[in-house]
Amino acid sequence: VNRQWERIFGTGLVKTSENLGSQGEFPSHPELLDWLAAAFMEGDGLPAVEGRPARPWDMKAFLKLLVTSSVYRQGARVAPEALARDPDNRLLARFPRVRLPGEIVRDRALAAAGLLVPTVGGPSVRPWMPEGVWDDTSRYGNLRGYMPDTGPGRFRRGMYTVWKRTAGPPTMLLFDAPNRETCTVKRARTNTPLQALSLLNEPTFLEAAAGLARRMVAEGTDDRSRLARGFGLAVGRAADAAEVDTLLDGLAADRATFAADPAAAERFVTAGSAGRTLGEVTGGMPASEFAPWCLAANVILNLDEFVMRE
Secondary structure (H helix, E strand, O other): OHHHHHHHHOOOOOOOHHHOOOOOOOOOOHHHHHHHHHHHHHOOOOOOEOOEOOOOOOHHHHHHHHHOOOOOOOOOOOOHHHHHHOOOOOOOOOOOOEEOOHHHHHHHHHHHOOOOEOOOOOOOEOOOOOOOOOHHHOOOHHHOOOOOOOOHHHHEOHHHEOOEOOEOOHHHHHOOOOOOOOOOOOOOOOOOHHHHHHHHHOHHHHHHHHHHHHHHHHHOOOHHHHHHHHHHHHHOOOOOHHHHHHHHHHHHHHHHHHHHOHHHHHHHHOOOOOOOOHHHHHOOOOHHHHHHHHHHHHHHOOOOOOOEEO
16 A cells, blocks of 8 residues: 555555555655555555445555545645745645656657557567667577667556566666666656656657647647647646747747758657658648647657656
8 A cells, every 4th residue: 555655656655665564754744554464465445446346455446546545636735834844745735746767758759659559468579779788688589689679569568568678678777767777666757868868869759749640730730739739648637838938939940040050850759760651740741840849849758747747
């Protein structure tokens, strides 16, 4: 129960989820933890799921209880008096802003782009990774010379990514995924420049940006509506006028840059093409016209609000 609370709210009712017991931190809400544990074991007090009543040890019902609670549905805006009283938000006066795990950041980008393959089950897949990523830790067999998938497998959910214990996917490691050499109960959550560089430059995210750009162009009627549509797809809320104005200014500047250098536009839009032709990437638009939209989508996918849950 404490681990699932930590999964949803970022911090467990017992903060030291890796050390739950007499040596760990005392629960912030001990009575709530007891009640949740009893409800989970017995099924009493849990909501119905998919038209059926909750059962004992019903994880779906327990998670539904958490995400439909009033404490989960709070806003993340910080009130000065609450911040002064409870800077760590242990009393949950607001929803805690939580940076998403690396797997979910990748899945969210592909979903916004309309590229995510929702197929459930099946063998592991090999999305893009840097050249030679396994070579230093593999002497023999087919683990050397890693070759990424070129078909729809590269767009499977992050949980299906093949993982070598001593050399995990670098982008996921940048977003604090453990390397799986030791058991890890609680992941760290950091905020580093390398994460932003990955979102801006990693081929998977460039391909996601191109997919989001195609959706923006197809699903909008003018520059403003297209940028607003892309923002909404990525962030999950409507952009305000100031945000769209900022994106419009960037779009105009990028148009001038790429119009003056069509070769740079072509290099940019094909950087994450994964074997697609230029026409397939741009949707038939000239590269110099498509590249500004692709770069606008790239910026949207790098927003702090995109990688956070709040």
